[in-house]
Amino acid sequence: MIKNSLYFFICICLLVFGLFGCGTSNNSEGNLSKEPKNTDESKQVDDFNVTIYVKNREKIIHVYATITYTGEEAEKDIYHGGSIFYFNVYQLDGDFEYFGAMDQPLLKTTLIQNVPHRVQFGEITNMNVKPGTYEFEAIADFSLDSDDVVGTKIEIPVSRVEEIE
Template identity: 70%
Template sequence: MIRRLFIVVSIIFIFGLFGCVKSNNNEENVSGEPKITNDSKQVDDFEVTINVEKDLNVYATITYIGEAAEKDIYHGGSIFFFNIYQQDGDFEYFGAMTQPLITTTLIQNEPHIVKFEGIEKLKLKTGTYEFEAIANFSLDSDDVLETKFEIPVSKITKPITFFITE
């Protein structure tokens, strides 16, 4: 019992740390070419997508495309970390998770949708933004680190004005 509690607390801590990490990569896109983004990516038996709509509706999906009828995955709070990077300014938002390890059952070929909640509270201004969703989950609750998946997808919006909040 104590071993299982220690494992769960460790998993919560690990997932929480990954959600709070800020990259110190100071590379700039000086070529003038837009950064290439993948709004959909397949890794093994999972396909992950991000969708950004003009009405502040941002959501990600994960679809299990393997052979079994369903697949259990294990994750902290949400399957996705949502991050935002302003391309023509200095705004950055990094998602975090502090909830315990939970289980989600994915049905074969049926997208599981996770909405970016609370985006309207960020008071984004007119600009160009990169929205990123990182699927962060494991396939085994007893061996989270060895069966961990991290699948990032992102989408850069063209200059948009629907974020005006003033």
């Protein structure tokens, strides 16, 4: 049963990666309104709090997100692809877009009650981002049961708008 669930999850991840990929895009399904899609920098859903951070200092941009388990148990296992988060970047005053994707098999992370688990977005330094206004989005995408990945899936999007000089 676990082997079949793992195989199913890998197939779903490959399908998602193949359909959505990553990189810059000028397609018509992007953020056409040039308005932020989601402006919650922090969001609580059930027993999980997700927050995105953008540190823009001296032309170096650091983007990371945290997920904090706030439930009653001492710890909680969650199941996810290569990372707990998808990171996306949208230029609100231009045409730059970056869409993250998962490309690894099912992983397990144990979250400790009320201790933020930090995930760094490592791609921003390699993107050659031009000056402008950007929306940085992190989407926590995980499940609570490895045997029922689809049925226990939780998705929590957060974002922050930042001016890049």
